[in-house]
Amino acid sequence: MTPRENGVRVWLQTTGAVVGILLLVQFVTGTLMAFYYVPSVDHAHTTVSYIEKVVSSGSWLRSLHHYGSQWLAVFAFIHVIRLFLDRAFAINRTQWIVAILLLGLVMAAGGTGYSLPWDARAFFSTRVAEGLMSGLPFVGRMARLWLLGGSDISTLTLSRFFALHVLVIPGLIAAVVVWRVFGWNLARVFGPRHAIAGGVVFLALALWCLKHPAPLGPSVAEATAEYLPRPGSQFLWLFQSLKYIPGGLGSITGVVLPGIALTLLILLPWLKRARLIGASLLGAGVVLVLLMTTAAYLSDRRDQHTREQLSRQVAEEEAWRHKPFEPARLTLAAPAEADAASGGPPATYIEFCANCHGKNGEGARQGRLNFPPLLDVPTKPRRTVDDIVGLLKDPTAYGLQPPMKSFSTKLTEQQMREIAEWIVKLKR
Ligand code: HEC
Incomplete structure (x- = not known):
């Protein structure tokens, strides 16, 4: 080579x-x-x-x-x-x-x-x-x-x-x-004993969760002023501690101190008196968490107003759980060409009609005025393509009131027909 x-x-x-x-x-x-x-x-x-x-x-x-x-x-x-x-x-x-x-x-x-x-x-x-x-x-x-x-x-x-x-x-x-x-x-990672221990814990969790669905509060828009938020139990100690600590000191207690403690624990293998430091930190942690978590439960229990509000919230969540799902109407923000290809409105419709009837015929509001949707038009009598073209030329002949007006001077016959053909395919 x-x-x-x-x-x-x-x-x-x-x-x-x-x-x-x-x-x-x-x-x-x-x-x-x-x-x-x-x-x-x-x-x-x-x-x-x-x-x-x-x-x-x-x-x-x-x-x-x-x-x-x-x-x-x-x-x-x-x-x-x-x-x-x-x-x-x-x-x-x-x-x-x-x-x-x-x-x-x-x-x-x-x-x-x-x-x-x-x-x-x-x-x-x-x-x-x-x-x-x-x-x-x-x-x-x-x-x-x-x-x-x-x-x-x-x-x-x-x-x-x-x-x-x-x-x-x-x-x-x-x-x-x-x-x-x-x-x-x-x-090696999944030896038999490890597999058994992991499997048992998973099974216990799975059974617990069959009985207890995860909580879901009202949407932010629906929440009332009385709503009392509560964190997950692993944070109750922090939630309770912060009640005793005024404003800015809170972030020191809630973030900086735990941060220092965790850093020290990570560095433990390199520290002198590692056992003493580790034992003090962990011991203080256990005491703090137990004490504050208990205090959090007790203070919610003791105050009558809080207790009532919390149980009302539980009842509301339970009621919500049994209601059927309500989908939000999504508007697919597809590009204009895709709209045309998939039966979107003709450009002339967007230009002349969408202000009042909405981009997709869903109707529109202008100030206090409500303009009618076109989604039901196909189901009405006298609304064939020919009828709609006629109505666009002379709305009064079809019993329609202003502000719906004649478009004979603005649109050609061909353009009206395009719009009409799109309208008769609308579905709610
Ligand atoms: C200034 C607002 C406005 C504009 C612009 C407008 N319309 Fe209308 N349109 C109305 C109103 C209001 C009505 C209801 C009139 C009535 O029934 O008294 C109506 C009614 C209609 C109807 C009958 C609906 C039904 O229930 O059968 C059709 C079809 C229609 N418009 C199509 C169009 C088309 C197509 C355009 C564009 C070329 C257009 N409109 C532009 C306000 C408007």
Whole structure:
């Protein structure tokens, strides 16, 4: 082998490290963006614009994440090829399987990430993904439902992609990397006794939770002024302690002191008199928590007004639990072209009618005036396409009052017909 060839070989050994660095870049930039991003069709695009325009270096971070994902795919592929040429599949099976898994996971991360900004590109790529899934033999229908989180693209689709993108896939990638780096031995981590202890505790928790659903208070909008919030029991000690401590001192007691205590405990192995310090800190902690938690329960019990209000809240939550779910009406913030393709209103409707009848015929309010929705129009008599065209020319002939007026001078016959054809397809 010539020295030159040898040099190339040495550099080819680094593909794994490059993949590692690029993965790290994705984790860091992704985590930073997750501080701002909201996975809902109403907010996704706005929050991404916020990252781009307002967050300092946000645009750079997002670009690192975007192009980093493409470089990652390229290098993950090069890595597989390099390992193949080195016959890793025969020599180091773990290394080989990890590389293949990583390639697949990296592609999956890229695919799910594409939908998240919810720009026009995202919307159409989600449609493509939908088409790919539903085209699968046998399982197509189920796969589509699963991917979209329902019968059509909605906010649930976006949160589904988000969960896959930030939790499931990165979790799998981390597991694969840990496996590669530390040679994880599952059999050792889950020995039989550990499995039994873990299983028993899980069973106990599972049974407890069958009887006790997690509490859910009224929405902020519905909460009355009397509502008494209570934290989870693990924080009752803090809740109670803060009652005794005035304002600013609260943050010192609630954050700084526990912070110092935890830091000391972490540093314990390096401290002198470790046993004494550890015992004092933990002992003080136990006493404080027990004392304050008991005090919190007692003070809620003793005050009659508080007791009544709390039991009223419990009763209200119980009543709410038995009411059927009320869905909020979501408006899909799809781009205009998508609207036209999926039966959205013609542009002339938006221009001339939407002020009064709403963008999707849902009706509108202007000050104290309520303008009627058009959603029921198809079910009414004398409302065929021809009728609606006639009514747009001469509303009075159809018994309609001002401010609904004639549009003969503003719209052509063809435009009226387009609008009418859209109206007769409206459904509530
Ligand atoms: C200035 C507000 C306003 C604008 C603009 C307007 N409408 Fe109306 N429209 C009304 C009101 C108010 C009524 C109800 C009139 C009545 O029934 O007395 C009405 C009634 C209607 C009806 C009959 C509804 C029914 O219950 O059968 C149709 C159809 C209709 N409008 C279509 C249109 C179309 C199409 C446009 C645009 C080209 C338009 N309107 C623009 C205010 C408006």
